[in-house]
Amino acid sequence: MRHIISILLENEAGALSRVAGLFSARGYNIESLTVAPTEDPSLSRMTLVTRGSDQIIEQITKQLNKLIEVVKLIDLVEGEHVERELMLIKVVAATAEDRNEVKRLVDIFRGNIVDVTTTTYTIELTGTGDKLEGFMAALADVKILETVRSGVSGILRGEKSLHI
Amino acid sequence: MELSGADILCRSLADEGVKYLFGYPGGAVLHIYDAIYRQDKVEHILVRHEQAATHAADGYARSTGKPGVVLVTSGPGATNAVTGIATAYMDSIPMVVITGQVPTNMIGNDAFQEVDSVGITRPCVKHNFLVKDVKDLAETIKKAFHIALTGRPGPVLIDLPKDVTADKCEYIYPENIDIRSYHPVTKGHPRQIKHAVEMMLEAKRPVLYTGGGVVLDDASQYLVELAQKLNFPVTNTLMGLGAYPATDRQFLGMLGMHGTYEANMSMHHTDVLIAIGARFDDRVTGNIEKFCPDARIIHVDVDPASISKNVTVDVPIVGTVGSVLKDMLALLAEAEQPAEQKEALAEWWKQIDEWRAMDCLKFTQGDEIIKPQYVVQKLWEITQGDAFVTSDVGQHQMFAAQYYKFDKPRRWINSGGLGTMGFGLPAAMGVQLAHPDETVACVTGEGSIQMNIQELSTCLQYSLPIKVISLNNRYLGMVRQWQEFFYQSRYSMSYMDALPDFSALAESYGHVGMRIEKPGDVEGALIEAMKLKDRLVFMDFVTDQTENVYPMIPAGAGLNEMILV
Numbered sequence: 001m002r003h004i005i006s007i008l009l010e011n012e013a014g015a016l017s018r019v020a021g022l023f024s025a026r027g028y029n030i031e032s033l034t035v036a037p038t039e040d041p042s043l044s045r046m047t048l049v050t051r052g053s054d055q056i057i058e059q060i061t062k063q064l065n066k067l068i069e070v071v072k073l074i075d076l077v078e079g080e081h082v083e084r085e086l087m088l089i090k091v092v093a094a095t096a097e098d099r100n101e102v103k104r105l106v107d108i109f110r111g112n113i114v115d116v117t118t119t120t121y122t123i124e125l126t127g128t129g130d131k132l133e134g135f136m137a138a139l140a141d142v143k144i145l146e147t148v149r150s151g152v153s154g155i156l157r158g159e160k161s162l163h164i
Numbered sequence: 165m166e167l168s169g170a171d172i173l174c175r176s177l178a179d180e181g182v183k184y185l186f187g188y189p190g191g192a193v194l195h196i197y198d199a200i201y202r203q204d205k206v207e208h209i210l211v212r213h214e215q216a217a218t219h220a221a222d223g224y225a226r227s228t229g230k231p232g233v234v235l236v237t238s239g240p241g242a243t244n245a246v247t248g249i250a251t252a253y254m255d256s257i258p259m260v261v262i263t264g265q266v267p268t269n270m271i272g273n274d275a276f277q278e279v280d281s282v283g284i285t286r287p288c289v290k291h292n293f294l295v296k297d298v299k300d301l302a303e304t305i306k307k308a309f310h311i312a313l314t315g316r317p318g319p320v321l322i323d324l325p326k327d328v329t330a331d332k333c334e335y336i337y338p339e340n341i342d343i344r345s346y347h348p349v350t351k352g353h354p355r356q357i358k359h360a361v362e363m364m365l366e367a368k369r370p371v372l373y374t375g376g377g378v379v380l381d382d383a384s385q386y387l388v389e390l391a392q393k394l395n396f397p398v399t400n401t402l403m404g405l406g407a408y409p410a411t412d413r414q415f416l417g418m419l420g421m422h423g424t425y426e427a428n429m430s431m432h433h434t435d436v437l438i439a440i441g442a443r444f445d446d447r448v449t450g451n452i453e454k455f456c457p458d459a460r461i462i463h464v465d466v467d468p469a470s471i472s473k474n475v476t477v478d479v480p481i482v483g484t485v486g487s488v489l490k491d492m493l494a495l496l497a498e499a500e501q502p503a504e505q506k507e508a509l510a511e512w513w514k515q516i517d518e519w520r521a522m523d524c525l526k527f528t529q530g531d532e533i534i535k536p537q538y539v540v541q542k543l544w545e546i547t548q549g550d551a552f553v554t555s556d557v558g559q560h561q562m563f564a565a566q567y568y569k570f571d572k573p574r575r576w577i578n579s580g581g582l583g584t585m586g587f588g589l590p591a592a593m594g595v596q597l598a599h600p601d602e603t604v605a606c607v608t609g610e611g612s613i614q615m616n617i618q619e620l621s622t623c624l625q626y627s628l629p630i631k632v633i634s635l636n637n638r639y640l641g642m643v644r645q646w647q648e649f650f651y652q653s654r655y656s657m658s659y660m661d662a663l664p665d666f667s668a669l670a671e672s673y674g675h676v677g678m679r680i681e682k683p684g685d686v687e688g689a690l691i692e693a694m695k696l697k698d699r700l701v702f703m704d705f706v707t708d709q710t711e712n713v714y715p716m717i718p719a720g721a722g723l724n725e726m727i728l729v
Contacts, residue, residue, distance in 0.1 A: 010345060014294070018286060025287045055472070062469035068291040068311060071345040164344065 002031070003057050004076040004083060004154045006162055007046040010069040011037050018067050019046065028052065028060055032085075032151030043071065043164070047153050071164055080157040086124070086150040087132045088114075092143040093121040102142055109135045120145065169298040169329040170199035173262065176305040178205035179337040182233050184224060184597055185209065186217040190237025191277060192264030195329040209597065209626060212618040214241050216590035218248020219616070222257050223591030226577045227552055228598045229382060231258040231312050238264040239277030242323075243284065247584060250288040252319040254581025255403060256380060258312040259319035260305075261289075267327040268296055281323045290318030298331035306338045315348025316467040317380060348466065352483030352491060360438070360462045360479045361495045367436035368508035369515075370396045373419065373448075376403030376580065377441015377465060377485045379573045384408070386489035387440065393496060395509050397516055399427040401442050403580040406570035411549070416516065417525075420448040421717050422562045425524035425726060426516055428717065431456055432724040433515070439463040441485040444474040445581070454722030464488045524715050524728055525566055534683050536560060536635040536707045539690075540567035543605060543633060546690045551603040552577065552595045556588040556612030559641035562713040564607040586615030589632065593619060596628040603631065603694065610636040610663055610704075620673040623700050631693050632702045634666060637709045645712045649727075670702030681706045 009015050016035055023030050031049040038045045050060060057075065064070050076083070093099045102121055106113055111125035125135055129152065136147070156162065167175065173196055177185065185208045189197045200208050211217045214236045221232025232252075236245045242263040252259045266275040282292050291311050293304050301324075308320040364370060378387050384407045391398045391414055398408040399419040408415050417424035419431055431437070437459040442448070449455045455475060463470075463477040464485060471480040481488055529538045540563045543551070553568055554577040555561040561578055570576045577595055579587040592606040613634055623630055635641075643658040667677030676699050680689045686705070693701040715726040 014282065014286075017283070021286050055476070059469065059473060066467070066469055068343065068346050 001053075001057075002049065002051050002077065004081070004152060005048045005050065005061065005064065005073055006076050006154055007048065007064065007073040008038070008071045008162055008164065009044050009046060009067075010071065011042055011044040012069060015044065015069040016046075018069060019048070019064065022063055022067065023050075026059075026063065028056065032149075034151040034153055047151070049152050072162060074156070074162050076154045076156065079160070081154050082157060083128055083152050083154040084126055085129055085132055085152050086126050087135075088122060088124055088148040089136070090120055090122045090145040091139060092119060092145060094119040098142060102139070105135070105138050109138070111135070165335075166332040167335045168195065168199065168332050169301050169324070170195040172298065172301050172333070172335050173305070173324070173329070174199045174203045174206060175335055176302050176337055177233060178203070180305065180309050181230075182206050184594075185233050185235050186211060186221045186224075186594070187235035188214050188217055188237065188241060190241050190264060192238035192266060192326045193235060193241075193329070195326065196235065196264070196324075208235070209593070209622070211590065211622050213616065214244035215247050215586065216593075216616050216619045216622065218245045218259070218261065219251065219584075219587050219590035220594035220597075221259055222248060222252045223554060223577050223594030224598050225252070225257050225259055225594070226591070227574050227595040229380075229574070231260055231309060232594060234259065234261040236261070236263055237277065238266055238281070239279045241277075242279055242281040246285060246288065249285055249319050249321065251579050251582045251584045251587060253288045253290070255376060255579065256317050257319065258317035260308045260312050261319055261321045263321060263323050265294070265323045265325040268325045269327070271325065281321065285321050288319075289321045290316075292321035292323065294323045294325075295328055296325065298328050298333045301328065302335060302337050303341070306341045307343060310341050310343070311346065316470075349468070349482045350484050350487055352464065352481040352488035354491070356479055356481045357488060357491045358495060360481060361492055361499065363436055363460060363462060363479060364394065364438060365499060365502060365505060367505065369430075369434050369512045370394070370436045370438065371430050371434040372396050372398040372438045372440065373401070373431065373442055374398065374404045374407055374440040375401040375442025378404055378407035381441065381466070381485040382573070383441070383486035383489055384573045386486055386493060389493055390489055390496070393493070394501060395506075395513075396438070397430055397513070399423070399430065401445070401448055401580070402565055402578065404442060405565060405576045406573040409571040410569035411571055416520075418565055419723070420445075421450070422566065422713050422715065424566075425522045425715055425728065426519040428715070428723040428726060429519045430516055432722065434459045437461045439477070440489070441465060443470045446474070449474060450717045450723050450725075451720050454724075522728070529683055531683060533708045534680065534686060534705055536563050536637070536705075536711055537567050538683065539633060539635060539686055539705050539707065540564050540607065542687050542690055543607070544568045546687070546694060547603050547605065551575070551605050552599060554578065554588045554592040554595060554604070554606045556608045556615075557583045557585045558609055558612060559637075559645065559711070559713050560607050560609045560612070560635040562642075563635070568607075585612040588612060589616050589619045589630070592630045593622060593626070593628050596630055597626070605631045605633055607633045607635070609641060610634055610638065610660055610666070611640045613666075617669070620670060620675060620700070620702075624674045627698065628700060629696070629698050630700050632670075632700070634702065634704050635707045636663070636666070636704050637707045637711065638663065639709055641711075642713070648712070649718070666702055666704040670700070675700040675702055677702045677704070679704045679706065
């Protein structure tokens with residue numbers, strides 16, 4: 001099953017490689033991983049998407065908790081949560097027909113065109129992984145030049161929060 | 165007054181109560197070695213190879229419970245130390261390792277003797293630090309000792325660039341430290357402990373299966389009290405030997421791959437397994453599918469990640485072994501052992517004694533060739549079971565574990581988890597330094613001893629009267645045994661040709677050498693060696709080349725599927 005592990009960790013050099021090293025050393029898989037500082041500059045927030053049986057996920061959370069730099073963590077899929085991913089996608093939009101079609105799809109998916117040339121559009125789109133993939137599928141007739149995805153970020157719904 | 169980083173390091177170690185620093189100098193640590201020269205609080209022990217420094221510190225830690233401390237230079241100094249760090253990590257031994265590093269402005273430039281020590285050791289330390297500012301140094305050292313010693317203990321590495329050891333700042337050693345992300349659990353959950361005690365009192369065929377955690381937490385007395393109060397049988401893992409007195413009636417011997425018949429059969433038939441400070445290692449469980457088929461399992465461990473890692477348990481208890489055992493004893497003080505259980509235990513002991521009657525460790529010592537078991541057994545008799553025994557890895561290690569009956573904890577010093585050949589002699593140095601008046605025997609083989617034999621020189625320098633008991637069968641015995649059993653006796657690279665005359669070699673290092681070839685000479689030689697209180701004696705026992713370690717559970721088999729002879 002897919003799990004989204006949300007981690008507060010010390011914003012220190014090496015903390016990220018400790019997490020990544022743990023996953024490779026113990027043979028766990030990482031589907032995506034994002035990390036950036038929080039409103040408290042001494043802390044980073046990491047969102048890590050992984051798959052595994054309940055037993056493996058239990059081991060992953062226990063092993064992560066053992067890392068000295070990990071302050072706190074939760075598995076977001078245990079409760080109600082919001083997850084979002086940002087995608088930037090550059091497509092060929094050279095003909096009037098293509099430009100119209102892409103613009104229409106971007107509107108339907110509530111994305112933004114953030115950069116335009118005479119032959120390309122660069123689109124910004126936010127949503128769940130399913131939505132991003134749905135958008136790419138809708139672009140089937142358009143030539144995609146490149147895609148950049150941020151990986152999943154997630155947060156608990158309601159008043160509960162992950163903080164120290 | 166402002167001090168240099170090098171002086172701060174020495175002062176911090178002294179303030180931390182460090183007596184011995186095991187190390188080897190080099191370019192990146194020259195400022196530190198100069199600071200060592202100018203102080204007299206911490207004694208530096210100069211080894212002959214950095215791996216030996218880590219093993220010596222490890223032996224010191226295992227035999228005392230205090231952290232072992234190591235100082236090596238950057239690059240090859242650090243990489244040589246890695247084997248010893250990994251050894252300590254696998255067996256949860258508290259250790260602080262200081263590695264020199266190239267100056268901060270050269271890090272990442274492929275400078276001379278530069279290696280990413282923090283990166284290389286990350287998977288085999290409990291934690292590590294790179295100190296980039298001398299102002300952080302004292303606090304980092306305090307943190308390192310705190311992390312190494314608390315929770316599940318382990319090695320912590322501090323990488324110290326050369327310029328930081330020259331930079332100066334005010335020295336203040338913190339009294340206390342709080343790391344917000346690190347608060348290991350100590351007390352077990354009261355409801356879980358109550359649940360466990362209830363389950364223990366319902367057991368008909370209980371077994372206490374205990375490991376290195378009991379030794380590390382100095383909790384032997386509570387284990388003994390618990391076992392004897394309830395009349396439960398006890399088996400120890402390789403790492404746990406000595407936690408329960410081996411000569412006691414309730415002790416079943418070691419369990420696992422080379423465990424006793426009675427220990428493994430009891431494990432297979434138990435209905436309530438009480439695992440304490442043990443981690444269900446594959447050498448203990450055999451085939452997981454066949455492990456303890458009828459048992460409900462209670463597991464006490466300070467490391468939550470050790471619980472339900474290999475075997476799913478029914479009652480997990482996270483806490484230090486000593487604290488949980490004390491809580492269990494407090495509950496048991498108020499409870500009456502049910503008469504039903506007493507009856508069931510009488511039956512259980514009857515069954516166990518039948519298994520015990522198989523006498524699975526019996527061997528016959530003839531007149532011609534020395535049996536390795538015989539040497540260990542005589543060593544046990546002559547030292548009255550009271551020596552510190554270190555070992556290397558292989559057949560001799562198993563013979564030592566099986567035939568030396570440890571009645572006290574911290575006397576059996578071996579590399580259980582990583583299985584590091586070359587561990588025994590340097591570990592013995594650390595043990596002997598910590599216990600100058602005690603007998604320290606290093607049971608080894610002609611293969612293992614050659615992996616760190618250069619330390620005979622260190623032993624001479626510091627007058628360490630270790631008794632090296634080498635069981636020399638001219639084979640890498642355990643490799644040979646597996647090749648005999650599982651590779652149709654194709655002895656690929658397991659034969660040790662071109663061996664030195666070990667006795668003469670020891671003599672040339674300034675020690676006493678003996679070569680013992682006849683069974684009749686074993687006892688006399690051991691007695692003579694033990695009389696040489698202030699000398700290292702290297703005893704080269706020429707042993708049976710074909711002897712195997714029994715019982716044995718082949719890989720993939722269950723604990724009830726032992727090969728007995």
